[in-house]
Amino acid sequence: MKRLDVVVIGGGLVGAATAFRLAQAGASVAVVEAGYPNIGASGANAGSLHFQLERRFLENGEALADQAAQVLSLNRLAIEEWRRLDAEMGPDLHIHMRGGLMVAETADQVRTLERKVAREVEGGLDTRLIDGAEARTIAPGLSEAVTAAAYLPSEGHADPKALTPAFMTRAQTGGVQLLQGARLTAAGADAQGYRLTVRRGEADIELATRKVLIAAGAWTGRIGELFNLHLPIYPVALLMNVTERAPPILEQLIQHVGQRLSMKQAHAGNMLIGGGWPSRMLLDAAGRFDLDRPAELLTPSLAGNLGVASRIFPPVAELNLIRSWTGITAITADQTPLVGEVPQAPGVYVAAGGSAFTLGPVFARLLARLILDEREDRLSIFSPARFGHLNSFMGGRLA
Numbered sequence: 499m500k501r502l503d504v505v506v507i508g509g510g511l512v513g514a515a516t517a518f519r520l521a522q523a524g525a526s527v528a529v530v531e532a533g534y535p536n537i538g539a540s541g542a543n544a545g546s547l548h549f550q551l552e553r554r555f556l557e558n559g560e561a562l563a564d565q566a567a568q569v570l571s572l573n574r575l576a577i578e579e580w581r582r583l584d585a586e587m588g589p590d591l592h593i594h595m596r597g598g599l600m601v602a603e604t605a606d607q608v609r610t611l612e613r614k615v616a617r618e619v620e621g622g623l624d625t626r627l628i629d630g631a632e633a634r635t636i637a638p639g640l641s642e643a644v645t646a647a648a649y650l651p652s653e654g655h656a657d658p659k660a661l662t663p664a665f666m667t668r669a670q671t672g673g674v675q676l677l678q679g680a681r682l683t684a685a686g687a688d689a690q691g692y693r694l695t696v697r698r699g700e701a702d703i704e705l706a707t708r709k710v711l712i713a714a715g716a717w718t719g720r721i722g723e724l725f726n727l728h729l730p731i732y733p734v735a736l737l738m739n740v741t742e743r744a745p746p747i748l749e750q751l752i753q754h755v756g757q758r759l760s761m762k763q764a765h766a767g768n769m770l771i772g773g774g775w776p777s778r779m780l781l782d783a784a785g786r787f788d789l790d791r792p793a794e795l796l797t798p799s800l801a802g803n804l805g806v807a808s809r810i811f812p813p814v815a816e817l818n819l820i821r822s823w824t825g826i827t828a829i830t831a832d833q834t835p836l837v838g839e840v841p842q843a844p845g846v847y848v849a850a851g852g853s854a855f856t857l858g859p860v861f862a863r864l865l866a867r868l869i870l871d872e873r874e875d876r877l878s879i880f881s882p883a884r885f886g887h888l889n890s891f892m893g894g895r896l897a
């Protein structure tokens with residue numbers, strides 16, 4: 499059996515983009531995808547390119563906010579990466595970087611914005627605190643309820659339906675083998691790397707590889723178990739909504755510092771409304787969260803999401819809602835992404851957690867370098883080594 503350089507588990511954005519970068523560098527790569535490319539969070543998300551610190555980083559105290567602020571170094575790189583992508587991949591990705599406003603209504607929220615902007619400026623972003631009136635000159639539909647906003651001109655959005663397929667198509671053109679409808683079911687180590695068993699239909703396919711990248715989003719913890727590893731990533735189910743098409747009414751990405759809200763107008767004119775309102779994951783026959791079935795939509799989340807959207811940006815209240823859906827993504831125990839080689843399983847890399855639509859393309863560029871043994875320090879703060887204690891009795895390279 500010919501040994502591959504890298505097998506990537508998962509054909510979402512992170513897997514597809516990293517496979518493409520690896521192939522560009524000359525590696526032999528296969529992507530193993532249980533469903534089809536973009537079936538997971540990568541195809542179900544809001545498409546926000548948010549480089550400001552997200553609200554969720556700010557609501558659990560200063561210590562966690564400080565820790566989460568480490569992501570700013572990656573956000574800065576992501577801004578450059580998205581600008582490059584626009585030039586590299588053309589207009590079909592609908593990359594639209596015309597600014598983002600994180601709004602506040604109350605005095606408390608304004609103070610949170612002030613601290614956030616200070617952190618971001620220190621971290622090298624050119625975020626600016628502006629008052630409500632200036633926010634309304636930038637985005638005229640914003641309501642009088644908005645008293646201040648943090649404005650970052652490079653924020654924006656892109657098309658989640660287009661991005662992963664674009665990377666996957668380019669990866670395949672570059673020689674990457676896509677095994678679709680193929681689920682990793684077992685893994686073992688040998689002297690040169692890893693042997694993987696992949697179930698496709700009724701058949702088992704055996705793969706031999708030097709290295710493995712686990713790019714399995716919400717399924718990452720489950721894949722970790724196949725390598726006798728604890729990967730502390732937790733699935734979370736979120737809600738998304740889309741309205742009918744409207745004439746151009748919003749150029750920017752809108753978020754809220756004290757409420758769950760993200761809003762933008764997609765290229766076809768529809769308004770996409772989300773921001774992290776919870777959905778409820780179903781349970782499987784074994785009583786575990788079922789990651790393969792859509793989560794249940796919760797009506798209080800729907801009402802809450804649409805309520806805050808209408809209050810902050812009243813023109814959206816005039817539009818009909820045409821669809822709501824749920825998607826399952828993944829967060830880590832300390833909120834920052836988990837990206838790099840797992841020390842207890844040399845040759846096994848993981849990339850998950852965080853806002854990996856915004857960060858997926860930059861993860862891919864840096865990870866490909868890391869996997870190909872090029873010097874790459876920019877991911878070191880996100881290394882799984884920080885959770886090494888969880889794996890001190892795990893791992894092991896015995897077949």
Ligand SMILES: Cc1cc2nc3c(=O)[nH]c(=O)nc-3n(C[C@H](O)[C@H](O)[C@H](O)COP(=O)(O)OP(=O)(O)OC[C@H]3O[C@@H](n4cnc5c(N)ncnc54)[C@H](O)[C@@H]3O)c2cc1C
Nearest residue numbers: 508510511512532538539540544546682715825853854856
């Ligand atoms: C509703 C929602 C809104 C979001 N909004 C944003 C946003 O606006 N901006 C942002 O930056 N991020 C956002 N995110 C997060 C973002 O979508 C994810 O971080 C990102 O898509 C993760 O990409 P991925 O490739 O790691 O995972 P996924 O896209 O989930 O891909 C993982 C793949 O692994 C496959 N897989 C699982 N198990 C196996 C197995 N055993 N064998 C083979 N394949 C397997 C799955 O089928 C899946 O295709 C949002 C997420 C959701 C759910």
